[in-house]
Amino acid sequence: MAPKKWWTSKEEEALKAGVKEYKAGNWKDILKDPRFASILANRTNIDLKDKWRNLNGGGCVSGGRRKASTSRPPDKRIVPKYKYKTMIYEYLKYIEDPNGTDLDTMMNFLKSKYELQSIFKKSFNAALKALELKGYIKKVGNSYPKLYLWFFCHRYFYHLF
Amino acid sequence: MAPKKWWTSKEEEALKAGVKEYKAGNWKDILKDPRFASILANRTNIDLKDKWRNLNGGGCVSGGRRKASTSRPPDKRIVPKYKYKTMIYEYLKYIEDPNGTDLDTMMNFLKSKYELQSIFKKSFNAALKALELKGYIKKVGNSYPKLYLWFFCHRYFYHLF
DNA sequence: CTGTAGGGTTAGGGTTTG
DNA sequence: TCAAACCCTAACCCTACA
Known part of the structure; x- marks a missing residue:
């Protein structure tokens, strides 16, 4: 065909x-x-x-x-995902509190250093929620502990390298 | 799923x-x-x-x-180590306490369900200690929290699949 | 024969699992 | 880490029918 x-x-x-x-x-x-x-x-x-x-x-x-x-043709992809993992690693290195971070604080940090696609926050949130639903990760208070986010990156962004 | x-x-x-x-x-x-x-x-x-x-x-x-x-289907795996990850996942699903588990309790569970290699406990312990030394995971009280163990599996056993 | 509507199938992208 | 399995839907095909 x-x-x-x-x-x-x-x-x-x-x-x-x-x-x-x-x-x-x-x-x-x-x-x-x-x-x-x-x-x-x-x-x-x-x-x-x-x-x-x-x-x-x-x-x-x-x-x-x-x-x-x-589903889209390849040349129409919106998100240059390739920097997601690097970005988030950098943030995780930056924050000291092992209890982690709430998403808004993280987004503000990332926005201050990177040109974010408008879709980023939405898709990032959706992926986190999916993992949470399955019981792999969960919020503590309003924050995701560092390890969870680390794990998240490891799981979702390895293929971008 | x-x-x-x-x-x-x-x-x-x-x-x-x-x-x-x-x-x-x-x-x-x-x-x-x-x-x-x-x-x-x-x-x-x-x-x-x-x-x-x-x-x-x-x-x-x-x-x-x-x-x-x-990558192979489960029935074709060559290495006797091949069930480590599966076993531990199964245990992590079984325990409910997110605070995790001490190693003895886990070993007893695994022994009750699997034919363990005699070397398993020793090498498992060694690998955990190595990760702990590098600061990736740590005990809380006498237990390793679930997520740490999950991360451990992810880190050490991915290559068995 | 010419052309359209609408259901069915495939191709190819992305996502999840082990 | 990375390939197998799975999912989604644009693109394509088939048939009825006017």
Whole structure:
């Protein structure tokens, strides 16, 4: 089978403009329009239909939503995760209290030293929560003890090196 | 989460034969073939695809190779040490007190469930002491907290899998 | 024959486990 | 530490039908 051709943002924009012009469902008309033809040269009308379905949450074109996408083409990754482990190690070295740290204090430290992606705090939190749910780590008061965070890094970020 | 279902060599052979017959990519067809259906009864087409990817070095199905596998299913492990991590995990799951355990209690539990190598306690102790010396873990009272033991396993036994 | 809707399957990315 | 197993969903395929 032929490898996947991930949609480029250029193609996506052309599709959206095409739908605005011709309404969803008239895929062949969009393809024939000289404004979109060259951009969408290696997409079929079926491809357009499928992509539009995905853009609208994977369900039927006129219907409801699903949860947000997690799968992306490789060149669209948002997070340069590669520094996460280094960052957190540095922080753990910096704080002396073995009782650890609350997340806000940590975030402030990191923000002061690094250009953080907006998604970082959210995904970091989610990963911590997942581990906590399984009983591997837990808060003491409002803080995660140093060892927990160390463990967390070890578990989640080794592959970034 | 459900425990992993390691592929048996029988299943693996069936998959290989199926690919030979239907070519890689036609996973559902392989599953439907009466010659393979019963052997692969509790595998999905997705499982087949993933396994084929692993067999071919974790890369793309039709592409190049990566380095050879070192990870094995539990029934193929060579080293008698192989159960250390599993054993200790099991014990850590069993005890509820997050303050952990003293070593004698743990040894008694393990002896009651496993055929221990005579050298186990001695080398286990030595490894713990080494980590303690470096300041990574420490006793609280007479016990090692659960997390320390967990960390210990992670640090010392990862290579047995 | 031409084209679309909608269900089904695969490919390839990421995540979790041992 | 790192590969096997597992999960998610965009991309692709198949069939019905107008």
